Amino acid sequence: MTEKTTSDRYRVPRRRFLQLCTGLLAAALYPGAGDLRAAVRPLRGGPHPAPRPGITAANVLSHDQLAGAAHAIDVFDQIREIPEIADGIRCQCGCADTPGFYSLLSCYESDGMARFCDICQGEGRMVYRLHKAGQTLDEIRAAIDARFG
Amino acid sequence: MRLQLLLCPAVLLLGALDLTAQVKASEPAKVSQTIDGTELTLEYSRPRVRARDSVFGKVVKWEEVWTPGANWATTLELSKGVRLDGHPVPKGKYSVWLAVHPTGPWTMVLDPRNHRFHTEHPDSTAEQIRFNVTPEEGPFTEVLSWSFPEIRVTGGTLAMQWGTTRVPFRVDVEPSYSLATTAAKAGPYIGRYTFDWVQKQPGDTTALTLTITHKDSILVGEWNPLPWPEAGPFILIPIKEDWFITGFTEKGELYQVEKDMVIEFARKRGQKLASAFEVRGEGDSLMATGKRKP
Numbered sequence: 001m002t003e004k005t006t007s008d009r010y011r012v013p014r015r016r017f018l019q020l021c022t023g024l025l026a027a028a029l030y031p032g033a034g035d036l037r038a039a040v041r042p043l044r045g046g047p048h049p050a051p052r053p054g055i056t057a058a059n060v061l062s063h064d065q066l067a068g069a070a071h072a073i074d075v076f077d078q079i080r081e082i083p084e085i086a087d088g089i090r091c092q093c094g095c096a097d098t099p100g101f102y103s104l105l106s107c108y109e110s111d112g113m114a115r116f117c118d119i120c121q122g123e124g125r126m127v128y129r130l131h132k133a134g135q136t137l138d139e140i141r142a143a144i145d146a147r148f149g
Numbered sequence: 150m151r152l153q154l155l156l157c158p159a160v161l162l163l164g165a166l167d168l169t170a171q172v173k174a175s176e177p178a179k180v181s182q183t184i185d186g187t188e189l190t191l192e193y194s195r196p197r198v199r200a201r202d203s204v205f206g207k208v209v210k211w212e213e214v215w216t217p218g219a220n221w222a223t224t225l226e227l228s229k230g231v232r233l234d235g236h237p238v239p240k241g242k243y244s245v246w247l248a249v250h251p252t253g254p255w256t257m258v259l260d261p262r263n264h265r266f267h268t269e270h271p272d273s274t275a276e277q278i279r280f281n282v283t284p285e286e287g288p289f290t291e292v293l294s295w296s297f298p299e300i301r302v303t304g305g306t307l308a309m310q311w312g313t314t315r316v317p318f319r320v321d322v323e324p325s326y327s328l329a330t331t332a333a334k335a336g337p338y339i340g341r342y343t344f345d346w347v348q349k350q351p352g353d354t355t356a357l358t359l360t361i362t363h364k365d366s367i368l369v370g371e372w373n374p375l376p377w378p379e380a381g382p383f384i385l386i387p388i389k390e391d392w393f394i395t396g397f398t399e400k401g402e403l404y405q406v407e408k409d410m411v412i413e414f415a416r417k418r419g420q421k422l423a424s425a426f427e428v429r430g431e432g433d434s435l436m437a438t439g440k441r442k443p
Contacts, residue, residue: 118431118432121432122431122432122433123433125432125433125434126429126433129433142389143389143392146388146389146392147388147389147392147408147411
């Protein structure tokens with residue numbers, strides 16, 4: 001039997017974060033950091049789409065259609081509240097290049113890629129949170145680009 | 150008729166063989182390495198020493214402009230521009246050549262005409278990238294090898310080895326993050342904060358303090374007491390106003406950037422100093438919060 005270590009008590013992301021901090025010394029900070037140039041983080045594939053006029057959440061998958069993806073029901077509900085915002089966001093998981101995909105909203109419709117895609121879900125939750133915090137679509141797009149681009 | 154009958158089994162046998170399969174003295178190979186989003190790919194054929202002595206000087210004649218491989222010229226394809234031994238090499242695909250000399254440095258030649266047979270030694274053109282490289286003695290390598298024996302966050306080493314000769318190239322890629330934060334931009338975040346995990350765990354240290362300082366143009370976060378015995382300082386790397394991801398160093402070298410931990414600072418209306426922060430993890434989950442201490 002393997003003895004349970006201290007790290008086992010931490011859920012994975014937190015454990016990962018803490019483990020990454022292991023062995024760091026302030027004195028060892030990267031001396032050449034100033035030479036590194038400004039961040040260049042191109043979008044995966046293209047610009048954010050313009051929200052389609054009159055777009056609704058009519059095609060967002062219902063609870064009944066989310067069998068086997070209970071963990072994602074909350075974010076589908078969130079997207080259902082803000083289709084006009086989600087439709088102005090380009091999904092950065094790579095699905096945006098798939099035929100039939102128009103925006104992040106598309107990930108929550110039809111085949112419902114967001115049922116199983118962590119990036120689609122993370123973007124959806126963040127878009128909803130920032131919208132509720134009063135951020136504009138452009139501000140949300142900038143946040144998506146910084147976080148997922 | 151008799152001849153046809155004799156040929157029939159032979160034709161059937163030929164049909165059963167994979168005609169694309171072929172044993173070659175210099176088998177084709179491909180090596181690819183991604184460094185911070187820049188992909189470097191070498192395609193080459195691998196000649197063997199095969200007990201021949203003095204590979205360089207005999208098999209490869211001195212003063213020859215030789216492709217370090219065999220058959221079709223070795224190619225190097227770059228998904229983004231890099232620096233090789235400090236020389237800028239734009240994104241693209243190049244045939245690779247080395248002008249070999251008995252003494253002194255050799256010359257690396259990267260030619261945009263990338264589909265050339267090894268006997269088509271390239272003439273000198275303005276489009277080529279040329280720079281000196283220094284061959285060195287290395288462990289005996291029977292089969293010519295290209296490899297990336299060392300990788301850093303911002304680059305690595307590309308090396309060609311054959312016989313007892315090794316030619317290393319320093320590779321530097323375009324870094325995707327800037328670690329540096331100016332004093333003016335760092336100012337709002339410097340200070341001491343509470344640090345509270347959202348999901349409490351048995352054994353958690355209560356009353357953690359996160360101290361953010363600005364050292365050598367870098368924002369550094371340090372906990373006190375340590376939430377984890379080995380936890381050390383981390384770098385706050387700006388990705389957007391008030392948002393930072395975390396970077397980790399060892400012996401002065403950045404070795405990991407963690408994109409899935411975002412520290413989002415908040416400021417009260419009209420205030421310059423950040424008053425609080427949230428730590429967001431994968432799926433935008435809230436992992437921790439903090440408030441500025443007086």
